[in-house]
Amino acid sequence: MATSIxxxxxxxxxxxxxxxLALVGALREGLECxxxxxxxxxxxxxxxxxxxxxxxxxxxxxxxxxxxxxxxxNVGHFRGQSSLKTWIFRIAINEAHNQxxxxxxxxxxxxxxxxxxxxSRSRADTLADSAQxxxxxxxxxxxQAMIEAALTRxxxxxxxxxxxxxxxxxxxxxxxEVLQVSLGTVKSRILRGREALRMELxxxxxxxxxxxxxxxxxx
Amino acid sequence: MSCxxxxxxxxxxxxxxxxxxxxTRVALHLAGCRECALxxxxxxxxxxxxxxLPRAAVPDRLQMQLQVLASHERARWDATKxxxxxxxxxxxxxxxxxxxxxxxxxxxxAGGLASAVLLFSLLVPTLGFRPSVLNDVPTRLYTAATxxxxxxxxxxxxxxxxxxxxxAKGQATDYSVQRGNVSPQMQADLSKMMFSSRFTPATxxxxxxxxxVLVSFRRINYVVRG
Numbered sequence: 001m002a003t004s005i006x007x008x009x010x011x012x013x014x015x016x017x018x019x020x021l022a023l024v025g026a027l028r029e030g031l032e033c034x035x036x037x038x039x040x041x042x043x044x045x046x047x048x049x050x051x052x053x054x055x056x057x058x059x060x061x062x063x064x065x066x067x068x069x070x071x072x073x074n075v076g077h078f079r080g081q082s083s084l085k086t087w088i089f090r091i092a093i094n095e096a097h098n099q100x101x102x103x104x105x106x107x108x109x110x111x112x113x114x115x116x117x118x119x120s121r122s123r124a125d126t127l128a129d130s131a132q133x134x135x136x137x138x139x140x141x142x143x144q145a146m147i148e149a150a151l152t153r154x155x156x157x158x159x160x161x162x163x164x165x166x167x168x169x170x171x172x173x174x175x176x177e178v179l180q181v182s183l184g185t186v187k188s189r190i191l192r193g194r195e196a197l198r199m200e201l202x203x204x205x206x207x208x209x210x211x212x213x214x215x216x217x218x219x
Numbered sequence: 220m221s222c223x224x225x226x227x228x229x230x231x232x233x234x235x236x237x238x239x240x241x242x243t244r245v246a247l248h249l250a251g252c253r254e255c256a257l258x259x260x261x262x263x264x265x266x267x268x269x270x271x272l273p274r275a276a277v278p279d280r281l282q283m284q285l286q287v288l289a290s291h292e293r294a295r296w297d298a299t300k301x302x303x304x305x306x307x308x309x310x311x312x313x314x315x316x317x318x319x320x321x322x323x324x325x326x327x328x329a330g331g332l333a334s335a336v337l338l339f340s341l342l343v344p345t346l347g348f349r350p351s352v353l354n355d356v357p358t359r360l361y362t363a364a365t366x367x368x369x370x371x372x373x374x375x376x377x378x379x380x381x382x383x384x385x386x387a388k389g390q391a392t393d394y395s396v397q398r399g400n401v402s403p404q405m406q407a408d409l410s411k412m413m414f415s416s417r418f419t420p421a422t423x424x425x426x427x428x429x430x431x432v433l434v435s436f437r438r439i440n441y442v443v444r445g
Contacts, residue, residue, distance in 0.1 A: 030296045035289040043285055047277045061281045068285055072292040140271070147268045165234070166269035172236065191230040198265055 020084035027075045038071070042085070045168060046092050052163045053096040055152045059103065063095045070095075086177040089168070093160060093178055100156065150200035158193030165190050220248045225255050233262055362422045364389075364430030370415035379436045381409060385418040387427040397433065 023041075026034030046067055050060035070091050078087060151159060164175045176186045225248045231237050232245050249256045298308035364385040379399035383391045391413035401409070421430025 030293060030300065032293060035293055039285050039289060043277050043282065044274065047281065048275050051275045052272075057275075057278065060275075061278065061284075064277075064281060065284060065288060068288060069292070072289065072296075143268055144272055147265075147272060151269075162269070166266050167272060169270075172234070187231060187236070190234075191227065194230055194262055194265060197269075198261055201265065 017080070017083060021080060024075060024078055024080070024084060027072075035072070039068070042088055043068070045085075046088060049089065049092050049163060049168055050096050052151065052167055053093070053156070053160060054099060054103075055148075059099050063092065063099050066095045067092045082177045083174070086170070086174050089164070089170070089174075089178045090180065093164075096160075097156075146201060146204055147197075150197055150204060153200050154193060154196040158189050158196055161186060161189035162193035162197060166194075220244050222248075222252060222255055225249065225252070226258055229255070229259050229262055233259065233266060360424065364421040364432050365419045366432050366434065367417040367419055369434075370412050378438075379405070381434050381436070383413060383418075383432045383434055385420055385430050385432055387420050387429060389418045389420045389427070390414075391416065391418060391432075399436075 023034055023037060027038065043064065047060055047064050050063040050067075051057060054060050054063065067088065071088055078084070082090075151163070154162075160179065161175060164170045164178060165172075170178065172183055172186050172190075175190075176183050179186065179189075181189075225245055228237055228241075228245060232242065237245060249259060297304070299305045366383075379401060380397040381401075382395045382397050384393045384395075386392050394409055394413060418432060420427040422428060
């Protein structure tokens with residue numbers, strides 16, 4: 001059973017490789033459509049990853065631009081030893097790490113005067129899903145907000161592993177390539193990250209329950 | 220299998236990283252241990268919660284910035300693909316730099332030139348020379364005295380040059396011989412000539428003043444044959 005799963009992954013990886021190679025070849029040729037394809041394929045996952053790691057839309061946007069600048073300029077040096085996705089994600093992880101370091105050096109004492117608006121969410125995102133009742137929707141939003149908040153509080157090293165596994169949906173091997181660590185370290189980081197996240201959520205739910213729903217008689 | 224061992228492998232169990240007999244052993248333990256089963260359920264809910272987090276939409280502004288970035292990088296790559304293109308790009312860049320440097324000067328320069336042409340064209344009519352009038356007083360610094368009319372004389376010397384001194388009224392007052400010999404007869408003739416000839420006096424800033432006229436006498440022989 002496990003072998004078949006691994007085989008499927010291997011086939012998928014091989015297919016991705018040929019697609020990646022074609023895209024990299026087109027980028028090296030300077031074809032306009034290749035640039036567009038690369039952006040269409042990776043801008044959303046890279047932005048999502050950066051946003052989850054940094055928890056700031058503005059910083060995430062900066063990181064995404066840096067990532068694509070590096071990708072465009074260094075695609076000639078891409079040797080194809082890893083998939084294009086893991087190569088780009090590795091750059092994104094490094095850039096996010098640099099951005100976090102820069103933040104702690106320079107900006108942690110700054111106080112913004114702008115409204116803290118998350119412009120990454122469109123109006124459509126704020127509308128209730130027709131499949132859910134308003135209560136379910138609100139409950140989901142509360143849970144999501146709690147998970148997002150807990151995610152920002154755990155160790156950035158574990159957070160990166162958990163985000164890559166559970167949000168970006170990379171395999172353990174891909175995560176090992178992205179983070180440039182051994183498979184054992186990846187397993188350990190995911191385990192400890194999830195455990196830390198679970199503890200944070202437990203702490204939060206003890207201090208402020210997700211939502212209380214106590215039926216009362218109308219007065 | 221101890222609870223600690225199972226709990227350490229729950230994360231991988233959830234991700235289907237545990238296979239074969241080990242997976243069976245963990246599953247059997249979970250079926251009999253409520254605490255471990257609860258932890259697995261919590262981990263599973265946590266993972267589902269993480270997976271259900273909304274995918275952040277890329278802001279429109281970032282999308283536009285990325286398109287611009289891609290366009291710039293492609294143009295940059297295209298410009299340096301071959302040597303002639305690279306040279307052409309450098310030439311274009313240099314031309315652009317010069318253009319950018321000169322453009323701020325272009326308007327002031329053109330304005331200055333246009334105003335200079337305009338002013339010159341306005342001044343041209345005033346620069347034209349007026350037609351000279353016969354009785355006009357010359358405004359030059361100094362004009363020499365001139366001989367207007369010479370009285371007929373019977374001077375027989377070969378060649379004589381005489382300086383006549385003319386006063387402000389245009390009358391010769393004296394003379395001196397510059398070249399040649401003057402006979403007593405010629406002296407008498409010269410005195411007559413001085414009084415009967417007419418002169419224009421010399422001027423100094425337009426005012427008549429004393430001056431000098433050089434007069435040369437030369438005998439001309441006409442030989443008639445036949």
